[in-house]
Amino acid sequence: RKEVEQxxxxxxxxxxxxxxxxxxxxxxxxxxxxxxxxxxxxxxKLLMSVYSSGNEDGRFTAQLNRASQYISLLIRDSKLSDSAxxxxxVTLYNFNKFYFGSGTKLNVKP
Amino acid sequence: xxGVTQTPKFQVLKTGQSMTLQCxxxxxxxxxxxxxxxxxxxLRLIHYSVGAGITDQGEVPNxxxxxxxxxxxxxxxxxxxxxxxxSVYFCASKGRGSSxxxxxxxxxxxxxxx
Numbered sequence: 001r002k003e004v005e006q007x008x009x010x011x012x013x014x015x016x017x018x019x020x021x022x023x024x025x026x027x028x029x030x031x032x033x034x035x036x037x038x039x040x041x042x043x044x045k046l047l048m049s050v051y052s053s054g055n056e057d058g059r060f061t062a063q064l065n066r067a068s069q070y071i072s073l074l075i076r077d078s079k080l081s082d083s084a085x086x087x088x089x090v091t092l093y094n095f096n097k098f099y100f101g102s103g104t105k106l107n108v109k110p
Numbered sequence: 111x112x113g114v115t116q117t118p119k120f121q122v123l124k125t126g127q128s129m130t131l132q133c134x135x136x137x138x139x140x141x142x143x144x145x146x147x148x149x150x151x152x153l154r155l156i157h158y159s160v161g162a163g164i165t166d167q168g169e170v171p172n173x174x175x176x177x178x179x180x181x182x183x184x185x186x187x188x189x190x191x192x193x194x195x196x197s198v199y200f201c202a203s204k205g206r207g208s209s210x211x212x213x214x215x216x217x218x219x220x221x222x223x224x
Contacts, residue, residue: 002152004152008150032211034211036213041218042217042218043200043215043216043217043218044153044200044213044215045215046212046213049211087152087153091211095141095204095211096141096158096160096166097155097158097168098143098155098213099155100145100152100153100154101152102150102151102152103152
């Protein structure tokens with residue numbers, strides 16, 4: 001069983017739409033959670049960390065549900081520049097092993 | 111402003127050949143790691159190091175060796191290349207503990223084994 005599972009998509013949405021991705025993780029001992037963004041043929045880059053109380057960064061909102069072992073990412077008012085693959089990442093307490101989901105592809109259309 | 115630098119960017123190998131992917135970081139990070147990324151599989155950890163002289167295996171270590179003689183460098187060696195090792199390889203580094211939870215990736219190395 002994969003440590004982290006994501007819907008691969010693609011999610012095709014018009015500009016201005018709101019879109020949400022979910023990600024589930026299998027290890028209940030997972031301590032920290034992140035969303036990374038990866039553009040085509042580029043390296044992944046940190047989008048945001050995910051905190052237990054939920055957190056927001058501009059148009060992006062991340063939520064964590066420890067009981068159900070999933071995290072979510074909500075993007076409001078989608079821009080063309082949001083088109084990318086979004087990777088869900090979890091790590092255990094020692095931060096030595098990061099487990100990546102296979103990514104959810106988002107296409108924002110004009 | 112180099113960050114994590116990995117070379118080469120593209121390489122074609124014949125089955126059975128060996129090669130080394132180079133990785134260097136200039137952020138004085140203790141933690142460095144190598145991932146491979148395959149379609150539908152996400153990034154999988156090959157090996158990692160928490161400091162000079164210390165290395166450990168990740169999820170998919172077979173067929174790869176690493177060493178960490180300095181804080182800056184973390185080369186990945188393919189001992190005898192196989193077509194199954196065709197992939198994109200990313201080197202990454204981060205600072206220490208929970209305060210260093212951001213992973214910085216190199217730009218990737220595209221490896222094809224024929």
